[in-house]
Each structure stands twice: as C-alpha cells, then as structure tokens.
Amino acid sequence: MSDDRSRILLETIKRLLRRDASVHLHKIVNKTHAADLAVVFQFTTLREQETLFDLIVSTEQKAVLFSELEQETLLGLIEDMPAEKIAEILEQMPTDDVADLLGKLSDERAKALLDLMTKEGSEEVEGLLVYDAQTAGGIMLPAFIALKEDSTARQAIEALQKEYVDVEMPFYLYVTDDHDNLVGVISLRQLVVVPPETRLKSIMTTDVVSVQTNMDQEEVARIVARYNVLAVPVVDENNKLVGIVTVDDVIDIIRAEATEDILKMAGAGGNLVESQSLFKSARIRLPWLLASWIGGVIAFFIITHFQTSLSKLVYLAAFIPIIMGMGGNIGTQSSTIVVRGLATGQLEMKQIWQVVLKELTVGFLLGFVYGALLGFVAHLRYDLWLLGVTVGLAVMSSMTIAAMVGSLVPMVFARINIDPAVATGPFFTTSIDILSVSFYFWIATLLLHI
C-alpha cells in the first residue's frame, strides 16, 4: 500500500471513529491487511486502538497485527488486556515474535502467559527464550522442514502435505543425517522438477551456509544479505539443526540496526523517540546532552585561562566558531564513514592503521585548504599576517586532529566490542570542540606572543 493509500485509510478510520460508526469500522477493520492496520495503530490513541482491536473478528488477524505492531504500541495495547485473551492470540503468532514480546514483559507476566498457552506452543517459546534476544538463537523460528538423506522427493512432498502445514517459510527443505546433523539443503523448486523416486541425497546441495545459535543478529543479517538466501539454518554447538532465520526477520533487523546506529550517532537514544511522549522523549535525550554541556564548561574554563591574552587581542574570539565548526564537521564525516563501513562490512577492523592514516591525511589536506583560506580572510581583515598564520594553523590542526580522532575512536571501540556508533555522538563532537579550542589558544599565545 502506498503512502497515499495509508493516509486515506487512516483518515477514513479516524473519521469513522469520531462518528462512532461501528458498522462501517467493523467492515473496514476486518477486510484490511493487518500490516496496514499496524500503520493506522501508530497514529491513533490507545483508546481508539482498543476500539478498533475489539472489532477484529479472527484471532489470526489479531495475531498478524500483534506481529506487525511497533513494540511500544503493542506493549501499550496489551497492558490492560486479560491474559487469557492475549495467550489465545500468542498461540497463532510465529514463535520468534512471541519470544520477543515475552522478553519485554515482567517475568511473572511472561510466566502467566506461558502457563495459559498450550504445552506445545509454550515449549517452543521457552526453547527460544534461553537464547539472547539479539542472537541467531533468539530470532530463529524453531519450525522448519527437515528430512533424512534417504527420503525420496515423493516422500518429501507428502511430508509437506501432512507434517509441515504450519511451517512459515516452506521454500527450503533441510536434509539431516541420523544424528540430526545438517548435511544438505534442497529448494522446494528442485523438489517439484525431479522424478518422484529421486533420493534427496542425490539432489541436495551439500555446501550449506549455516549459522550458530550464539551468532549476533547483525552478522546473521549480513550473511543472509551476502548469499541472497531466503532463510539460513541455525545449528547448535553440535551442528544439530535447531531452527531457521527467515529473510523477513532479516529485513527488520537491517532496518532496526540502521535506525539504531543513526540515532546513536546523533546521541538520541537507540529507539525512535518521536512517537513517544514529550517528557519521555526529553528524558531520553537529556543525558546525551550532558556530555555536550560538561564539554562546553571545560571549553569555557580553557578559554578563561587565556583571558589576559584574549583581552589584548579581543578579535581572536571571533574565530572560535569557525575553528570549532570545521573540526566538528570533518570529525563527523570521518567517524560516520568508519561507523557505517564497519556496520556494512565494507571496512574491517584490521585495517585500523590504514584507515586512520588515510583520514589523518584527508584531514590535513582539507585543513590546509580551508586553513589557508581563513588565514587569508584574517590577514585581509586585520592586516596582520601572523594572525593569518595563527588561525590558518588552528583550522589545520583542528581538522587534522578531528579526522584522526573521528576515525580512530570508532575503530578502537569496535575492537574492544563497544558499539562504534556511540563513538560519534555528542561525547565525541564535544571532545573535538575542546581540543580545537585548546590548540587554537595555544598556537595564538605562542605565535602572537600575547
């Protein structure tokens, strides 16, 4: 559905809600795809959401809606819902989505819901809950098609018709040996084009890309993207097949990780806060700005330290914004390029010195260009060539240092397993500000003898 259609749907539903036109609403809610309803839920109040939700007839539609809703919205919606009603819906949802949701609830609430679910369903969910939510084990579906090497194509198709009716991604059939170890894969397509008596062993691909349960979800996503597969099998430490990660979950991961990186780089938390309440949103952003505030106070004390020099040449103050700005901006460029390069796999950690050296050189080159330009402007304005040299050198050193620090810090963070995206936030730009200002006044006192 295009954005225009989203908008029309949303406006129609809002109008019907205002008019309390429940017959119309009933019709529209039950014939709209749950993914579209999820968009509508994002832009309605909790009260409205509850009205709409109660109009949904089929538990399956409710289950798809649960899977599609933004997490915040879903948590709000189920807060006052009776546990029996929730458990009934969870029963119809993909196991990984249920595990995700339960992981966000209090332990008692999660346990209460699991107790209300059927034994089969709750066992599957509990099987996933043992894994960290951000790993292959935490995002996998425990339902997949696994057949023995000696089965025939006919037997495989029969199994599809009977045993595996509920499997979400039935396009790959995995082949296991007698110890349940993964030994091959066959696509459904291959299966339908071979003679019925063909043994799976003879047509399977043995070079299967698989991942281990403890692999980080970002790396799983990179593998699915790299090999263009629709699902990747997950094996435990004994190479026993335990689940699959499907491409639709990978898309969500890629998108969410990109959002998280972008927001962290801007120092705006890890989740998109715009949909959250005013005070919550302010509270999330407050601590990130504290780094910036403390840094600013430090810069303040550094400058007051040079107050006597400054009072002799008061126009030195006028160059503070440009020296800080040039450093900050090239530093952001460098760190962003490194953070994104690491995230997409286009840069590797072992290239650390090569990358930092290159950034340092780029910073120096661009610093030379813009430093010389500024020096020229300063000389024109005050007819004092030593001032020109001072501000020129200040811009150059600020840009060189910023480019170096901007590339080095995320590389080091990545190496010691801290998310490099954090290294580009206000904390970083503020450090650059302090360094730039210090170098500037240090160069000024030295060259201008003030």
Add this chain to the structure above:
Amino acid sequence: MSDDRSRILLETIKRLLRRDASVHLHKIVNKTHAADLAVVFQFTTLREQETLFDLIVSTEQKAVLFSELEQETLLGLIEDMPAEKIAEILEQMPTDDVADLLGKLSDERAKALLDLMTKEGSEEVEGLLVYDAQTAGGIMLPAFIALKEDSTARQAIEALQKEYVDVEMPFYLYVTDDHDNLVGVISLRQLVVVPPETRLKSIMTTDVVSVQTNMDQEEVARIVARYNVLAVPVVDENNKLVGIVTVDDVIDIIRAEATEDILKMAGAGGNLVESQSLFKSARIRLPWLLASWIGGVIAFFIITHFQTSLSKLVYLAAFIPIIMGMGGNIGTQSSTIVVRGLATGQLEMKQIWQVVLKELTVGFLLGFVYGALLGFVAHLRYDLWLLGVTVGLAVMSSMTIAAMVGSLVPMVFARINIDPAVATGPFFTTSIDILSVSFYFWIATLLLHI
C-alpha cells in the same frame, strides 16, 4: 561466512598471491562462493583482482561475482576487459544487475555490449533500461512465472519443469487473465499440496499486493518489508504484469538507502568513500565543508560586529563554545529523529506541525535545564547574576531554535521532494551556529548594556 572466516580467506589468498602459487589459488578461487570472493576483491589491488579473476573457470561463477562486487570495484575490473568476454558473462547475470551495470557505463560502451549479447538477453535488458534506475521498473526482474486462471496445478508444475527453468525466484506463481492483467497469486507450496487437477482460479489469492513500474524503490522496499513477502509483482499503467522485485534486491536497497542517509547527514557524500582513493575521498568531502567554512566566516563577522561590547566583557567569549555546542547537538538530535522517522515511515509528512511543536517544546525544556545550569556556573564564577541570566537565556534560545529548525527543515524538504537527509549536514549545523551566536550577543548587549 563469519568475519573471522572472511579474514582467514583474505589472508590465505594474499599470501598465495605473494608467493605466486597459482595452482593453490586456482583451487581456492574455484571452490569459494562468489559472495566470499567479492569480499576478498574489496581488499585487493586491481592487479591482484585481475589475477584472481583469470583463474575462475566457470562463466557462471564469474557472473555471480559480477553481481556481488561493489560497483566501484566492478567498474575498475571491467575497464580493460575485452567486450566479448564481458558480454559472455552478462548473459549469465540477472537482468536487473546487467541493467544496473550498463546504466553506469558510457552510452557507446553499453551499446557495444548489448550488441554482443544474444537477442533475447539484450532485449530483456533494454526493456529495463527504459525505466529510471531507482524505480520499481528499474530494479525488477523481467523473468517471473505467470499462468492463466484456468490452468491446473499439474500444468503449472509441468511449466515449472520446462518453461521456467531460469526464473530466479520461483516461489510465487502469478495468475493473469486473458489480457495479461494480474488477478491472483499462488505460492509454490500451495501448488504442491493440492490435487493435480485443481484449477489455479480456485486456489489463488486474489488480494495481491502489487506495485507500479514508476514507484520509487524505497517505497517498494517498504512494501516488501511491511507485507513480509518474498517478491512483489510489478505492473504497468494498464495493470499488465511486467516483472517482479525480489526480496534480496530489497535488502540491498534498504541497506544502501540507510548508508546514503547516514553519509548525507554527516555531509560525506552519498556513497561510502573510505574504499576510494585519498584524493577522490578528499574531493568528495571538500564541498560539504565549504558550507561550514562560509558559515564560520559569517559567524566571525557577526562577532566582530560586537567587538566593542566584547572588549568590555572579554569573558563573554568563553561561553561561545558551549552555546554553539548545545544548539548544534540538540539540533542534530531533532533532525536525525525526523529524517529517520520519515525514511522508515514512522513519521508522516502531514504531522509536520505536531512534530515541530513537540521538538520546539523538548528544545525549550532541555534548554531551560541546561541554560539554568550554565547560568548558575557563570554566576558562581563571576558573581554577576545578570551574566548568569544572559548565558542561561542564550543556551535556552539556542536549543529551542535548533530543535525547531532541526525538525522543520527536513519536514519542509520532504514536502517539496528534496531528500531530507541533506537537511542535517554541515549546512544545517552551520546555520544553527550562526543563529546561536547572533542571539547570544544580541541578548548580551541588551541585558548587560554593553
């Protein structure tokens, strides 16, 4: 393949290249997945790439490698390759990848390659080249499975075995009426579980999500992600089925668009430049910094305008960094949240006033907190409460304005169809710097009567 394995493969190949061990290299190159080779190619010189490429035996392996290589690397590799050799490889590549590549070459070179391809292959590619590369038409595969409503499941499976051997994503079968209009869809899975004589009409899903050829690729990606489908059919203006966009291309789009957004926000161009040459990388980043430089010069002239006031109270200069920094950082938060919200569809353009008002309030609240804190510090340091009020108000106005401008500008850009990510770059932070500094000195002269 995990990053560790990537690294081992890369190191092994580099070592063998140094030792000129062509027998070993031959073996390794031909048994490694082309997606892994693509990673190796990213970290080797052109010379080494050519050596490795010449060792590849199968044209199919070469074709997969071409599809997997980063665009820059591929363009470098084929620059000196004979056209006949390239055309032979193009023949084996997915049509959309060929069209992408030819779109990047000069018109003569593209035409020469098309002339060397088989009539069937070149016609398919030319069919795609008429569409804008960033639209559904530009990224679709023209090969899909389309059957008539009255066909039976048995006929469909027979068609799969004969006609549609080359189709890349054979998991959905599209059903068309006599005018080739799309009327339904059946998954391959449904097909194998129904009795062979079942008519497609009776089992197809008629509620098919489809996209038009001219839809922007980002919107296509959103649709595939929202409905969790493996492929979405593309129809022309007459609802005639002309192609499909597959989920693996959607993953690449989502990742590339996120990278583009992130880099644009940092003012570092649209493509990841770290892999590019030093001078090229410096050249791409140079113009973005010009905005920052010009802005800095403007800030310089604004401050010199207040030079007499400044010479009376020289410590006013010491507050410049913190006032600029707080504005810049909250402005980046606001614009990042809005840009990412628009990109993921979590924010809609029609919410413009609601969002801007909220950001303005957040900016005001946080500005009040950090302004009061700074005012307190200033009062402590200089025992001058009017100075405290001045810098407090300056931080507050800077943060409020920055949050408002930071949310308003990308919203307005989106509305007039300019990429909102551009609105968060150095251009934006520099404007905030200028506004912050101006307000600061204006408040200072007003309150401190200097």
